[in-house]
Structure formats: structure tokens, C-alpha cells
Amino acid sequence: MRQLKPEVVESRKKNLLQWVIHYYIKNSRPVSSSLIAEEAGMGLSPATIRSILQELEDEGFLHQPHTSSGRQPTDKGYRFFVDYIIDVQRLASGEKERIESQYRDRIDELDTLLSETSKLLSKVSHGAGLVLSPQMKDQRLRRLELIPLSGKNVLAILVTEAGLVRHWPIRLNFAPSARQINVLNRFLNDHIRGSSIKDAQTVVMAHLQKMESEFRELTGLADELLREVGKIITPEALYVEGADNILSYAEDIGDISMVQSLMRVFNEKRRLTGLLEHELGRGQQPQKGGALRPRTHVSIGAESGLPELRDLSLVTTTYKYHDRVVGVLGILGSKRMEYSRMMSLVDYLGDIVSRQMAAWEEEDLGG
Numbered sequence: 001m002r003q004l005k006p007e008v009v010e011s012r013k014k015n016l017l018q019w020v021i022h023y024y025i026k027n028s029r030p031v032s033s034s035l036i037a038e039e040a041g042m043g044l045s046p047a048t049i050r051s052i053l054q055e056l057e058d059e060g061f062l063h064q065p066h067t068s069s070g071r072q073p074t075d076k077g078y079r080f081f082v083d084y085i086i087d088v089q090r091l092a093s094g095e096k097e098r099i100e101s102q103y104r105d106r107i108d109e110l111d112t113l114l115s116e117t118s119k120l121l122s123k124v125s126h127g128a129g130l131v132l133s134p135q136m137k138d139q140r141l142r143r144l145e146l147i148p149l150s151g152k153n154v155l156a157i158l159v160t161e162a163g164l165v166r167h168w169p170i171r172l173n174f175a176p177s178a179r180q181i182n183v184l185n186r187f188l189n190d191h192i193r194g195s196s197i198k199d200a201q202t203v204v205m206a207h208l209q210k211m212e213s214e215f216r217e218l219t220g221l222a223d224e225l226l227r228e229v230g231k232i233i234t235p236e237a238l239y240v241e242g243a244d245n246i247l248s249y250a251e252d253i254g255d256i257s258m259v260q261s262l263m264r265v266f267n268e269k270r271r272l273t274g275l276l277e278h279e280l281g282r283g284q285q286p287q288k289g290g291a292l293r294p295r296t297h298v299s300i301g302a303e304s305g306l307p308e309l310r311d312l313s314l315v316t317t318t319y320k321y322h323d324r325v326v327g328v329l330g331i332l333g334s335k336r337m338e339y340s341r342m343m344s345l346v347d348y349l350g351d352i353v354s355r356q357m358a359a360w361e362e363e364d365l366g367g
Contacts, residue, residue, distance in 0.1 A: 015042065017062070032069075057071060075302065114237070115239050117353055118131040125331045128243050129329075129331060132239075132277065143193070146184060152173070154169070180221060188222070275306060279297060295317075299313065299316075313333060315337075316346060321357045
């Protein structure tokens with residue numbers, strides 16, 4: 001009997017595994033040896049197919065839910081599939097055009113951009129779209145303005161270099177005059193631009209101590225304002241859209257208690273935020289080979305570290321500002337997702353968000 005070369009045997013096994021996983025993703029049905037013989041067009045005998053399937057099952061790439069049923073991928077099988085396609089991912093030009101059209105109307109605040117991005121991720125993927133905003137404590141200030149309301153009440157508006165906008169009312173201990181507000185606004189914006197939020201108070205107070213006495217009356221007002229600014233250094237915002245789409249995968253997730261646990265994770269957000277912060281840390285690590293852009297990362301099932309996500313896959317990438325990784329976006333969906341398309345989608349949107357943030361800076365500098 002003719003012996004096949006080991007590389008031929010291995011190639012045949014990989015090709016069959018790819019076909020099985022692709023079929024399962026598309027049809028959500030366990031794959032039998034007879035189905036492979038009829039439809040795969042690999043020129044293999046039923047006995048050879050059964051032998052290869054058994055090897056793949058023994059190696060942990062496939063499993064058989066019931067002795068009489070076909071095979072379906074394990075997490076290890078999905079991992080093989082993702083690793084194989086990671087370098088050949090594609091996004092059709094027509095789909096890129098539709099995505100670009102979502103951003104043509106100017107989105108002038110980062111909050112709006114990230115919210116719209118999570119909606120678009122959900123809409124295109126039919127899964128849950130997740131976007132983690134830049135870390136507030138590391139943001140550098142572009143502008144801080146006070147607008148008098150009435151009496152002791154003022155409205156503070158903060159804009160960071162990355163485009164985050166925050167506004168909140170402040171009740172002071174005294175009613176500032178229009179002159180005090182105007183002078184303080186000019187003073188603040190002469191000195192805080194480029195300072196981090198956490199350093200702004202130190203920077204401003206150091207300058208105030210050097211001022212003539214006529215400006216020292218602003219010390220109390222500036223101190224109170226910047227203490228309020230310090231209070232807005234809150235956990236990063238997580239934008240989640242399409243969590244209800246996950247319910248369509250209920251048959252993949254299992255019993256109702258697992259579905260309920262998963263919905264609690266979405267509602268609380270804290271653990272999802274922690275998961276994306278971990279992805280952010282991964283993206284901030286130096287890239288091999290001097291890569292300028294981060295690669296898309298896929299966590300399959302238990303790889304995410306959250307038990308509630310054991311029946312789902314998470315596809316993420318990071319976005320940048322000033323060549324510095326500042327946030328994360330991604331898709332959470334069925335293990336049967338079309339990985340190549342989803343990986344291209346998050347990679348493409350990560351690039352769009354990065355480019356939009358850079359465009360705002362160019363507009364500001366040009367204006």
C-alpha cells in the first residue's frame with residue numbers, strides 16, 4: 001500500500017478541518033462523514049474521512065455531541081480556524097463604502113463617535129458592538145471654559161485633545177462677577193493646554209501664586225473649579241450596543257441560567273470593562289517587527305477569562321491618538337461568526353476612529 005508523505009497527510013487533515021468549521025459556521029449543524037463525502041469535493045473515501053475525523057476529535061479540534069451525530073468544532077478548532085485566516089482577512093469594498101458613509105456627517109465629539117461606532121459594529125455583525133473610551137485620567141486638556149448661569153452657579157465645559165467633551169454644573173461658595181469669569185477663562189486656557197487632567201490643578205495653582213494681587217482673588221475660584229475637574233476622573237465609559245442580539249444565540253449558549261448570567265454581565269458592564277481594559281493593555285505592548293498598527297485579537301470561549309462568555313467569541317482591536325493606543329473596540333458574538341469578515345470589520349473601524357481623532361486635531365490647528 002502506498003504511503004503518503006507526512007506533509008500531504010497533514011495538509012489533508014487541515015483542509016478537512018477548515019471545511020468542517022466553515023460548514024458549521026454557515027449552517028449551525030454538526031457535520032457527518034457522509035456529508036463531507038457528498039459535498040466537500042476532496043476526493044477522499046468515506047473510510048478515510050472517518051479516520052481523519054477521529055484523529056481530529058482525538059486531538060481536541062472536533063467533538064461529537066452524541067455518538068450518532070456529526071462533529072462540531074471545539075474552542076481549539078475555532079482557534080485553528082482563526083489563526084489560519086488571520087493573515088488573509090478581507091472586507092468587501094462595498095461594505096467599506098457603507099461604513100464610510102456612516103462617518104461622513106461630522107461627528108464633533110468623541111462620545112458621539114464612539115457611541116455611533118458601537119452601533120455600527122452591532123448592525124454589521126448582528127452581535128454586540130463594544131467600544132471602550134480613552135482613559136480619562138491620562139487625557140490632556142485642550143480647553144476649559146466657565147459659563148455663568150445664575151448667582152453662584154456656573155457651567156464648566158472641558159474638552160480634551162482626543163475630543164472627549166464633558167460639561168457639568170458647579171455651585172460655588174460665592175457669586176463670581178462676569179469679569180472674574182472672563183479673566184479666569186483666559187488664564188486657564190493660557191496655562192492648562194496640554195496638561196493632563198490630573199496635573200491641571202498643580203499647574204494652575206503654581207502660576208496663580210506668581211500673579212499680582214489683583215489676580216489672586218481668582219485663586220479660590222480656580223481651586224474650587226479644578227477640584228471639581230478632578231472628580232470627573234471616572235472609570236472609562238463603555239459603549240455597548242446590540243446586547244439583545246446575543247439572545248438569538250441562546251441555543252448555542254445553553255440553559256436559561258447561562259443566558260441570564262450573560263445578560264447580567266452586559267447590564268453591570270464592570271466586568272466587560274475590565275476585559276476590554278486587559279485588551280487595551282495588550283495593545284499597548286510593543287509590537288513585534290515594528291508594526292505600526294495593532295493586530296486584531298480573537299478570544300474564543302473560555303480564552304476571555306469570563307465564564308459567562310464561554311459559548312461566545314470576542315474580536316477586538318485598539319485605536320490610537322498621536323500614535324498612542326488609547327481605547328478598544330470589538331464585537332462579541334457566536335463562535336459560529338464569520339471570523340474573517342468580523343476581524344476585518346473591527347480592524348477597519350479601529351482605523352477610522354483613529355483617523356477621525358487625528359482629523360479633529362488638524363482642523364483645530366488649521367483653524
